[in-house]
Amino acid sequence: MRASLLQIDVNDDESVASRRRRVADLVRDQAGVDLVVLPELWTTGAFAYEEFAAQAEPLRGPTHEAMSKAASDAGVWLHAGSIPEGAEGGTGSAAEGALYNTSLVYSPAGELVASYRKIHRFGFDQGEAVLMGAGTELVTVELPETVVGVATCYDLRFPELFRGLVDAGAQTFVLPAGWPERRRAHWTLLARARAVENQAYVLACGTAGTHAGVPQAGHSIVVDPWGEVLAEAGPGEEVLTVDLDPAKVAVTREQFPALKDRLLGLDTPAR
Numbered sequence: 001m002r003a004s005l006l007q008i009d010v011n012d013d014e015s016v017a018s019r020r021r022r023v024a025d026l027v028r029d030q031a032g033v034d035l036v037v038l039p040e041l042w043t044t045g046a047f048a049y050e051e052f053a054a055q056a057e058p059l060r061g062p063t064h065e066a067m068s069k070a071a072s073d074a075g076v077w078l079h080a081g082s083i084p085e086g087a088e089g090g091t092g093s094a095a096e097g098a099l100y101n102t103s104l105v106y107s108p109a110g111e112l113v114a115s116y117r118k119i120h121r122f123g124f125d126q127g128e129a130v131l132m133g134a135g136t137e138l139v140t141v142e143l144p145e146t147v148v149g150v151a152t153c154y155d156l157r158f159p160e161l162f163r164g165l166v167d168a169g170a171q172t173f174v175l176p177a178g179w180p181e182r183r184r185a186h187w188t189l190l191a192r193a194r195a196v197e198n199q200a201y202v203l204a205c206g207t208a209g210t211h212a213g214v215p216q217a218g219h220s221i222v223v224d225p226w227g228e229v230l231a232e233a234g235p236g237e238e239v240l241t242v243d244l245d246p247a248k249v250a251v252t253r254e255q256f257p258a259l260k261d262r263l264l265g266l267d268t269p270a271r
C-alpha cells in the first residue's frame, strides 16, 4: 500500500481559493498511490483564528467540491485534512459552538465516506478551544487494505483516544496537523509512542511555512507498528511517499501480544 503525505506550505500571502486549487492539483498528481493525506486546516492555517468564522464552510462546501473531484480524478483514497466547518443549521457564531475542526475522507470515486470533528481542541483558554465546538465521536474508515482510525493534531497527546480507535478496529492512524515548530520534539516522540503502544501505523501530516506568526514544524512522519520511522519530511513543502505493508500490524500484534495484556478499561475482568 503506497501513501503520499502532502506537507503543504500554509502562509498568509496565498489566498484560500488559490491554495485550494493548488492543493487539488497536487492531489491529482498522486494518481497511482493508494492513499493521499493532507494537513489540518490547510485552507486557513490552524493558528489563523480570525479566519475561522470568515472561511467556515459546510461539510459539502467549496473544499469538499475540490477534494471530491481531485480524489476521483486521481482515483485515490483521500484524507483531505480538515476544514473549519460551519455546522449546518448553525449561525456560524463560534460562541454557539457552530464551528468545528472537521476532517473529510474520500473514496477513489470521490464519495465523502467519513468526517471527523476534532475532539481535543487546542489553545487552553483561547483560539480553537474557545472558537470551535468539540467533536464527540470516534471515527474509523475501512480501506481495502487497512482500517484507518482518524485523529487530528492535538489529539496526538491523548493516548486514550487512540486506544479507543484500536478497540474500534483501527490498524493505521491518520493524523492531519498544524503542529508548531516550537514543539517539534513532542511531535516525533508522540507519533512514535502512539505507533508502539498500539502496534499500528501512524501517518502524521503537518504543514510547512509560517502563518499567523506561528512557524510550523513540517517533519511529517510515517511510523510502522514497531515504532520505526519509515519516512520523515524536512521543514518545507514536500510530498512524502512511502510504502506500507498492512499485514505488519497483525504480525506485530501476534508476535508481541502486549495489547492482549491490557487490564484496565476493558469489560473483561482483570486477571
Ligand SMILES: O=C(O)CCC(=O)C(=O)O
Residues within 6 Å of the ligand: 046, 121, 122, 152, 153, 154, 155, 157, 178, 179, 180, 183, 186
Ligand atoms: O499540542 C501541540 O503542541 C500542538 C497542537 C496544535 O497545534 C493543534 O492541535 O492545532
